[in-house]
Amino acid sequence: MRETYLENQVFEKENFSELGFTKGEYEDCKFIDCNFAGISLTNVNFVECEFENCDFSMAKLNNTSLKDVKFCNCKLLGVNFNDCNPFLLSLNFESSYLNLASFYKLKMKATQFKKCSLQEVDFIETDLSAALFDDCDMNGAMFENTILEKADFRTSHAYSIDPEINKIKKAKFSMPDVIGLLGKYDIKII
Incomplete structure (x- = not known):
């Protein structure tokens, strides 16, 4: 056929x-x-x-x-992008709703997420080196053993990333949302 x-x-x-x-x-x-x-x-x-x-x-x-x-x-x-063929996978998203989607273990270097809702998205073990998260709502997004080196989070909010279990070297963050790197410590910053 x-x-x-x-x-x-x-x-x-x-x-x-x-x-x-x-x-x-x-x-x-x-x-x-x-x-x-x-x-x-x-x-x-x-x-x-x-x-x-x-x-x-x-x-x-x-x-x-x-x-x-x-x-x-x-x-x-709820889309499981991790089920895709990973060969030459290249995606960009703008003004889209990806809540509950999964990118588990994918290589997504330099992917752009612009003005997206990324609530409860699974980025566990994903390579997001040099990715751009521009004005994204990342409430509940999951990061564990994720490569975020040189990723840009400066205009995004509500993320919670543990620097001890993710690679964040040279990633970019801005105040006040950079506090999302301290969430696991349950501290109050005044």
């Missing part, structure tokens, strides 16, 4: 949750106002694609390739 290959296509207002999604490779495609909620995107390849105002809540990404993919104003609640 021949695999579908689509290039330079625009998909607008498609409800893939009802229609189903054709498996294959999508290169330089744009998806606008599409619904992927709860569907399986197993073995689908997205290369240099953009998603705007799309809903991916609880979508299944088993062995899905996401190479140079951008999400803008998307809802990605």
Whole structure:
């Protein structure tokens, strides 16, 4: 059976949750106002694609390739990105909701998260070297054995990162949110 290959296509207002999604490779495609909620995107390849105002809540990404993919104003609640194909994984997020998502053990160097809600996101054992967290709500985000060297948290808030169990050399923080590095000590700073 021949695999579908689509290039330079625009998909607008498609409800893939009802229609189903054709498996294959999508290169330089744009998806606008599409619904992927709860569907399986197993073995689908997205290369240099953009998603705007799309809903991916609880979508299944088993062995899905996401190479140079951008999400803008998307809802990605509970998505397990750690199920993706890690080869050449490259993602950027802007104004998106990723609450309860998981990036467990992924290599995501220089990933950009701009104006995102990252509440209770699993970043355990993730390589986020030189990542940018610009104006993100990180309440309850989990960091353990995470590489955060040269990461930029200066404009984000509500994070709690233990410097003893994460690598934070040359990471950037700003006041008053840098206090999130002291959370485990249960101290009062006045």
